[in-house]
Amino acid sequence: MTAGQLAVLAALGAFHGLNPAMGWLFAVARGMQERSRTVLLWSVPPIAAGHLASVAIVAAVVSATESVVAGNLVAIVGGAVLVGFGLWRLLSARHFRWAGMRLSAAQLAGWSFLMSSAHGAGLMLLPVLATTTPAAPAGHAAHLAAAAPAGLAGTPAAALDGLLAAGVHTVAMFAVMAACALLVYEFVGLGVLRRAWFNVDKLWAAVMVAAGALTIALTA
């Protein structure tokens, strides 16, 4: 992993953390219902854990199947899926709902896992993950190359690299989510939901389409 890649992963993590639908809003609600900052803070780790699980599955699969051929295939197919999924999210308004408001920590993590998966959070990392094959240092992808240690590419051990990527992403997501939740709970107040809740769904879908196109462009 290069510093640049890590920065991109962290930036995407921050973007995910910023989205109220990914969990900070839920954490604020739980805190407010119980009038307790502690409840808010204890809600954040399970949400981050669910997000991590969702992202890690994609990251591990992509990293473990890396090789010149498989890498290109994963990247191009993945890129196409991403563009399609992004367009579908952009155009579809079908709503996701899994559970109620009174959740245990495990249920909260499960909710977060499904929420992240349904929004394709892991897929969004594809341009960083799928174009890092060490066997493709030349051409368009040169500046993103050389991630996994030589000899590990395409082996299960490379999946660890994917998990590292997911970890970096999740730490950034966790930090931004917790900051948003605390900020709204302590200082900003609920009015921000009415005033400043920009439609992240549309932005999210657009990012996904862009990530898909980028993946294909970097690979092809």
Place this chain on the structure above:
Amino acid sequence: MTRWTPDPTFYPSARDAAGAPAEQLAYVAAFDRSAELPDAIAVVDTDPSSASYGTVVGWTDLPHTGDELHHFGWNACSSALCPTAPHPHVERRYLIVPGLRSSRIYVLDTKADPRNPVLVKEIPAEELAGKAGYSRPHTIHCGPDGIYVSALGGGSAEGPGGIAVLDHTTFEVRGAWENDRGDQYLAYDFWWHLTRDVLVSSEWGTPSMIEDGLVPELLLGRKYGHRLHFWDLAKRTLVQTVDLGDQYQMTLELRPAHDPRKEYGFLGVVVSVEDLSASVWVWQRSGGEFTVTKIIDVPAEPADPADLPPALQPFGAVPPLITDIDLSVDDRFLYVSCWGTGELKQFDVSDPLHPVETGSVRLGGIVGRAAHPSFPQERLAGGPQMVEVSRDGRRVYVTNSLYGAWDDQFYPDGVGAWMAKLDVDPEAGGMTLDPRFFPHGDDFRGRRVHQTRLQGGDASSDSYCFP
């Protein structure tokens, strides 16, 4: 139909909603009892500075006849800000309008011209029956993940009635809401404690028990609904049923506290067969179990049998008939319609178990026939029936028709059509009729008026997930 910023009529908390700007328009369900004219949504100007204030300024006829429009509602509301299924960029724009007699559901778009809503979709009775197994759609609530519709009848049989869910973007019928209904059979109203994953439902009767009028044998046989059901909103299963006792007939309107930290609510009961009184009850949860307590009793008023409709002559009294209640958004005032005696009562329910009566206004009534101050010579039929309270709690609107066949029984010489508005002192309580606001008679083009919804939301449309 999604926006870049949240719909400005959505509020995260009831406290914020109480500061919402005043409504400019009211939508009123109007129906033709004879089923010769189409039912309609009438639009009434509620802006006091407008030259047409208090008059019908818009009108949308529906394409069929005989629907008997009932408790319609918005496609989306403040519950869209709830954190389990947040989607604040949908618009409060469509009115979902059920035909209680026809089982059709209409979707009307109010965006382009709020004074003349446009019909954009019609859900036929067959679709509601085929996909959800229900008929006689009754009450609409905008849920966090869809549109919930209570229904009195089964799809192909009398019952059970229950709740159907519509997709809140396509308005397709998704199916029946219940996973396990236990022995719940009769349906009427429902609402919820969203943050507690609790849904509450009440009971009236199956189609054959209501459609041709109140059946005296069923009433005296104590066959109408007298129970409350508490459900797990997430699992969609019946958790607990409380029976009020079979002398209490028709547990109708449910008004849970708007504060999402509270787990109590109010229930109106139409009549006790033992003394014709009507009552209001409170449900509350303690130690996991719900209990229901009677807090208000309104006694019947003695009357000369000669002044009474045939159904009431043997009793020599007018039953109050509490047919609707409404709770202000700040959970402070409860409004109680006594449709039989023609009275609207206001109670301070800051302490829910110990209500204090703070206001009363008389209009119509089976015997009283109290007139509106603007038309003192006109004896009014019907009484305050459906009540709607503005979000800031300062204005209350009432309409006078209950249900076609029942209107005819209690007001056999005609129920007429009128809508009135009351101004409230939100600090001290008390209410007075607005002399400038009284659309009635021909204003409604021969239709009866049943229920009001206020533009931007009202006290019985929105639910909130934040305190």
